[in-house]
Amino acid sequence: MTTYSWTGPGGWTSNLQNPTRSNATLAMAGTYTLTVTGANGCTGSASTNVAVNSKPVATASSNSPVCEGSTIQLTGGPNGMTTYSWTGPGGWTSNLQNPTRSNATLAMAGTYRLTVTNGGCTSNPVTTSVVVDICGAALDPAEKSVELLIDADHSGVASPGDTLRYTVIVWNEGTLDATGVVFNDTPDPNTILVWGTVTTTKGTVTIGNNNGDTWISVDVGTLLANSLETVRITFDVTIRDPLLYPATYVENQGVFTLLEGPPVLTDDPTTPPDDDPTDEPLGPKKAPSRVPTFPSVYLGIAAALGAGILAYSIRRRLVDQK
């Protein structure tokens, strides 16, 4: 009968023909010797050398925080690995050791994960967090909504003679203060600014609340960085009756100017495009209705009937009700 006798590092032995050692450690590396004894008692020996590679330890870092529009630089380690495998926000992947992402957006912020392989061994994943900031002053969202404030003809839609109210909301979500902020707005030519209706929660109304003003200017002043202090500006317009020219809507867009960046147009929050004018559909003016009323009731005692019952002669007439 043939027997097998293995010896190996750390006093390891086995009598199997083909033994295994699971969960390899560096201490298991070295010379393994097999001695085979045949049925006749003769023996023979042979040796083999086993190498155990260490598991690579990945490192990941970045140049975070970065400004929106700049380049994200990721740095992977250690050097000289067989492969580098990065994953990031939005399904992004790269096999470079030190990949970059140019024109950074807010959607590129988040966790980036790196795994490296070397000599057939794979590292545990490591992560690095990337922050993308809006740098500078950033007035947002500059939303301008519109509502039918007075539906003078009860038509249910905006029409000549009605009054609309516009509401504008803005804040600064940038990393720098916005200074010298001014809001200017000129209503649609088919509308007339209602003097005295311009309000602001910050700063002063310089044009719009005096008789004869045809447009609006609000000196907002300074909006602090990242303060998210919300400024609300409102004003009313009446729709001309009759219109200056035929139209199916009235349109309005204001603009914020500031010292730290380009002007910011207002946006209609109900439509997908950014920075578009706020439109209100126009319907025809509803004709006055004629309804029966009893403004003048002529009571006349025509006759006394029976046991004191009075008969009234009532004349009903139609009158305009505006």
Ligand SMILES: [Ca+2]
């Ligand atoms: Ca109406």
Ligand SMILES: [Ca+2]
């Ligand atoms: Ca819009």
